[in-house]
Amino acid sequence: MKISNLIIVDSVYSIYLYSLIRKANITDCLFIVSDGIPKVIRDKIPNIYYIPSKNKKYLRRLFSSLALIKFRLKHKKATFIGHDHLFYSYIFLKNGFILLEDGSVNFKKYNSISLSNKVKELLIGSKLFGFSNKIKKIYLTDGAPILEDKIKKKVELINIKNMFDDLSDEGKERIKKLFSFSCGNNLxxxxxxxxxxxxxxxxxxxxxxxxxxxxxxxxxxxxxxxxxxxxxxxxxxxxxxxxxxxxxxxxxxxxxxxxxxxxxxxxxxxxxxxxxxxxxxxxxxxxxxxx
The missing domain is CATH 3.40.50.11110 (Sialyltransferase, C-terminal GT-B Rossman nucleotide-binding domain)
Structure with missing residues (x-):
């Protein structure tokens, strides 16, 4: 199957967000994830590559990086979507990258980012959290104000409740199955x-x-x-x-x-x-x- 999108994320929330954007159809997507995505969810995603964040052995990290470079080259015509601040994001950052919200950090002022992320910016030579010129669009939910004018023009606001309500019954069931939601009705x-x-x-x-x-x-x-x-x-x-x-x-x-x-x-x-x-x-x- 041809891969249309490479999804670079490491939070359950962002996988849920992306699944809603795609109306619960993720079969033509390749997910690149780490330990932020539990195995119970990784096992439900049809196309996925898992790279452990706790892997400190140099050779294993090197082989993992080479595998990611291979994915980028093999799927160079795909759309790259996800987070720009992960330890492996830099491999996929290119012009046209689409950023997915990853919580409150995407709504903070740029000068409030952590020291570790500032060091990461120096190492990769690119700003994080949507401030890079390589980011063409940013998906943010409409629940909080956007404090930085520099990214407002890139932002597309989305409403999680409306997107879920707009899903077909089949789409809602696919979402529930992906996240192993098994609670009964009317809970x-x-x-x-x-x-x-x-x-x-x-x-x-x-x-x-x-x-x-x-x-x-x-x-x-x-x-x-x-x-x-x-x-x-x-x-x-x-x-x-x-x-x-x-x-x-x-x-x-x-x-x-x-x-x-x-x-x-x-x-x-x-x-x-x-x-x-x-x-x-x-x-x-x-x-x-x-x-």
């Missing part, structure tokens, strides 16, 4: 806790994060938990509350489950939430770090 959740990878990102220890979320569960009578896709914490060890699999995008859950209230600290998913939201704020983290 109702009173209070859903959205957790975040604070320990994985080094903002607090694992024990501190678990203690914080256990207290939140008790204080707010949480009905169910939705862990972040990058979290490694097994919350089933600490509570009997229902846990929604982390690899299912929250935006999909919202379309298929009736939720009365969301509890979170400051999840980027808040931008697209339609029900009542109780944002507790990041300051609570410091309270548990001092314990």
């Amino acid at each position: 109702i959740i009173d209070r859903l806790l959205i957790t975040q990878p604070f320990s994985e990102d080094g903002r607090m220890t694992e024990n501190e994060k678990v203690a914080m979320y256990i207290d939140i569960m008790k204080t707010y009578s949480i009905s169910a938990i939705k862990p972040h896709p990058r979290e490694l914490t097994d919350y089933s060890k600490y509570t009997s509350i229902s846990i929604i699999p982390s690899h299912i995008p929250f935006q999909l859950i919202q379309e298929l489950v009736s939720i009365s209230e969301i509890i979170s600290l400051s999840s980027t998913a808040n931008n697209s939430i339609e029900c009542k939201v109780r944002a507790l704020g990041d300051s609570i983290i410091e309270c548990y770090k001092r314990k």
Whole structure:
């Protein structure tokens, strides 16, 4: 089969976003992904190449890079779509690249990007997050303001709910199958806790994060938990509350489950939430770090 699009992404959210843009038809696409995409989803994608981000052996990294160069040359007439900030994105950056939103980072001011990303820019000789001249279009959701005038002319705003509603019944079933969504119809959740990878990102220890979320569960009578896709914490060890699999995008859950209230600290998913939201704020983290 001829590959029409090469998709360079490493977040479950962006795969969901792209699937909606393509109306759930991804059979003619080749996905280049890393550890941000769980195996349960990788196994459902027909054309995919997986490159481990934790692979530190030089020769294996070299062979992986050579394989990616081969894909670029073999499919040079394809459209390249995805993220421009991944450790392997530079191989695919070319004029006409289409950027996919990857969360709140795409809505920040350019001078607020992290030091590691600034170093990455120096190494690859190109600006990130859509500021490169090689980026011709940027898909962003319409839930947050665009702060940088330099990228506004490239942006095409999309509405996730409208795109899902516009899918055929067959398309909706393909989306559900891709993300292994198997909850029954008419599921109702009173209070859903959205957790975040604070320990994985080094903002607090694992024990501190678990203690914080256990207290939140008790204080707010949480009905169910939705862990972040990058979290490694097994919350089933600490509570009997229902846990929604982390690899299912929250935006999909919202379309298929009736939720009365969301509890979170400051999840980027808040931008697209339609029900009542109780944002507790990041300051609570410091309270548990001092314990």
